[in-house]
Amino acid sequence: MNKKAHHHHGAARLCDLTERLRRKSRRVTGPRQAILDILRRHPHPLTNKEVFFEMTKGDCDLATVYRSMRLLETMGMVKRFDFGDGVARYELVPDGDDGHHHHLICVHCSEIVEVQECFPMELEQQIAAKNGFKQITHKLEFFGICPRCQL
Amino acid sequence: MNKKAHHHHGAARLCDLTERLRRKSRRVTGPRQAILDILRRHPHPLTNKEVFFEMTKGDCDLATVYRSMRLLETMGMVKRFDFGDGVARYELVPDGDDGHHHHLICVHCSEIVEVQECFPMELEQQIAAKNGFKQITHKLEFFGICPRCQL
DNA sequence: TTCCAGTTGCAAATCATTTGCAATTGATTC
DNA sequence: GAATCAATTGCAAATGATTTGCAACTGGAA
Numbered sequence: 001m002n003k004k005a006h007h008h009h010g011a012a013r014l015c016d017l018t019e020r021l022r023r024k025s026r027r028v029t030g031p032r033q034a035i036l037d038i039l040r041r042h043p044h045p046l047t048n049k050e051v052f053f054e055m056t057k058g059d060c061d062l063a064t065v066y067r068s069m070r071l072l073e074t075m076g077m078v079k080r081f082d083f084g085d086g087v088a089r090y091e092l093v094p095d096g097d098d099g100h101h102h103h104l105i106c107v108h109c110s111e112i113v114e115v116q117e118c119f120p121m122e123l124e125q126q127i128a129a130k131n132g133f134k135q136i137t138h139k140l141e142f143f144g145i146c147p148r149c150q151l
Numbered sequence: 152m153n154k155k156a157h158h159h160h161g162a163a164r165l166c167d168l169t170e171r172l173r174r175k176s177r178r179v180t181g182p183r184q185a186i187l188d189i190l191r192r193h194p195h196p197l198t199n200k201e202v203f204f205e206m207t208k209g210d211c212d213l214a215t216v217y218r219s220m221r222l223l224e225t226m227g228m229v230k231r232f233d234f235g236d237g238v239a240r241y242e243l244v245p246d247g248d249d250g251h252h253h254h255l256i257c258v259h260c261s262e263i264v265e266v267q268e269c270f271p272m273e274l275e276q277q278i279a280a281k282n283g284f285k286q287i288t289h290k291l292e293f294f295g296i297c298p299r300c301q302l
Numbered sequence: 303t304t305c306c307a308g309t310t311g312c313a314a315a316t317c318a319t320t321t322g323c324a325a326t327t328g329a330t331t332c
Numbered sequence: 333g334a335a336t337c338a339a340t341t342g343c344a345a346a347t348g349a350t351t352t353g354c355a356a357c358t359g360g361a362a
Contacts, residue, residue, distance in 0.1 A: 027308060027359050048350085061311050066350060068309095082235050084290060086318085087349070104282055113282050119291065123268055128295060131255055131264050136295035139235060140270065144279060144287035178328050178339060199319085212342050217319060219340095237349085238318070309358075316351070326341070332334085 012040050012092065017077070020095060024075055031060035035068050036077075036092070044112045045081045045089030045103070083141060100137075106146035115142060163191050163243065168228070171246060175226055182211035186219050187228075187243070195263045196232045196240030196254070234292060251288075257297035266293060 017036040018028045026032075038054045039046065046054075048065045069090055072078040078090040079099040093099030102115040119138050128136040168187040169179045177183075189205045190197065197205075199216045220241055223229040229241040230250040244250030253266040270289050279287040 029309065029359070031310075063312080063351080064310055067352095070351095080235075082233060084231075084233050086237070104278060104284060104287070106284070113284075115278055117274055117278055119270060120274075123271075124293070127255060127266055127268055127293060131266075132298035132301075133255060133257070133264075133293075133295035134301055136255070136293055138291060138293045140289060140291045142275070142278060142284075142287055142289045144284035147283035150283075150285055180328070180340065182341075214320080214343080215341055218321095221320095304362085306361100307359100310356085312354095312356105314351105314353085316349100318347100318349085320345105320347070322345085323343095324341105325343105326339105327337105328339080329337100331336080 012094065014040065016095070017092075020075075020077055026071065026075070031064045032068050032072075034059040035065060035072070039078065039090065039092040044114075045083075045091045047087050047089050049087075051090075081141070082139070102140045102142065104142040104144060106149055107143050108145055108149035111146045111148070113146075163245065165191065167246070168243075171226075171228055177222065177226070182215045183219050183223075185210040186216060186223070190229065190241065190243040195265070196234075196242045198238050198240050200238075202241075232292070233290065253291045253293065255293040255295060257300055258294050259296055259300035262297045262299070264297075 014033065014037050017040060018033060021028050021032060034055055035051055038051050042054075048062065048069055051069070052062045052065045069078060069088075073080055073090070076098075077093055079093050081089045081091065081103065083089065083103070083105055091099065100118070102118065104113040104115050105111070119140055124136060124138065128134065165184065165188050168191060169184060172179050172183060185206055186202055189202050193205075199213065199220055202220070203213045203216045220229060220239075224231055224241070227249075228244055230244050232240045232242065232254065234240065234254070234256055242250065251269070253269065255264040255266050256262070270291055275287055275289065279285065
């Protein structure tokens with residue numbers, strides 16, 4: 001199994017995810033399992049509301065989705081992405097990975113494609129060095145018009 | 152005067168800015184002049200609230216700052232930046248420019264440095280071609296720890 | 303089974319931003 | 333310079349995302 005396989009959407013088993021909660025001595029509750037299960041079955045970043053509406057009625061309160069997502073984010077189990085529309089989106093982070101990657105978003109229909117390409121590391125190092133910054137990272141998202149919307 | 156000079160902060164004269172409003176048959180009002188004047192004297196992206204509090208008491212209402220900023224944005228006179236903290240920031244765009252550039256933000260003290268480096272165009276073209284997208288652009292911001300905060 | 307800190311539901315609070323509407327005001331016309 | 337009128341503004345209330353106070357509830361350790 002190569003490294004790429006870890007990135008396959010839906011690859012993570014729910015029990016492995018809840019195990020990660022246990023390792024950090026966090027409780028494995030119904031709402032958290034429901035959220036993790038929804039995230040692991042979705043290939044793209046989801047908003048808290050989207051996660052909430054994916055739930056079979058009454059799994060938990062919307063506030064709990066927000067609270068859980070924030071917990072999962074601080075634990076490093078999900079990563080937050082901002083597409084500039086004022087709504088936070090979250091994606092599951094593979095175990096032992098930092099989840100760093102980018103997206104290409106259609107400005108017409110909002111279709112989202114995962115992008116493997118990244119900002120060149122040497123160039124980033126140059127920017128860090130030139131300005132004396134340390135521990136530099138970046139947020140990067142691409143926007144354009146998808147094939148279907150070009151018709 | 153080379154191209155670079157156009158990017159010098161504070162280089163734009165207020166009368167040239169208001170002239171741009173006139174060219175698009177927008178009214179040159181007190182609030183708009185105050186906002187443009189504050190933006191042209193500030194080297195970095197400002198939030199609407201920051202612009203509002205920079206005003207000498209009672210130049211205008213906060214709602215007017217929001218409305219004006221949105222107007223200026225659709226006119227292409229200011230560009231909006233998102234640093235992932237849920238607050239929009241705006242910078243004046245030099246005339247005849249699209250204002251495309253990036254920032255390096257200190258995660259400790261929020262110091263902002265303007266970054267000239269950009270995502271490599273060939274790589275962006277590859278990403279566009281590979282996914283069949285057209286008119287591709289990107290949002291890119293860097294985060295790290297500034298020299299002062301490293302002490 | 304008991305126990306208790308961690309969680310949750312619910313409602314209210316916060317924060318950024320937008321909007322309805324009546325009053326005001328640039329800029330054009332006379 | 334005065335009349336005119338649509339664009340603009342102030343103010344308050346609405347919206348939308350997200351957070352929080354608090355009492356009730358529940359994993360999971362003992």
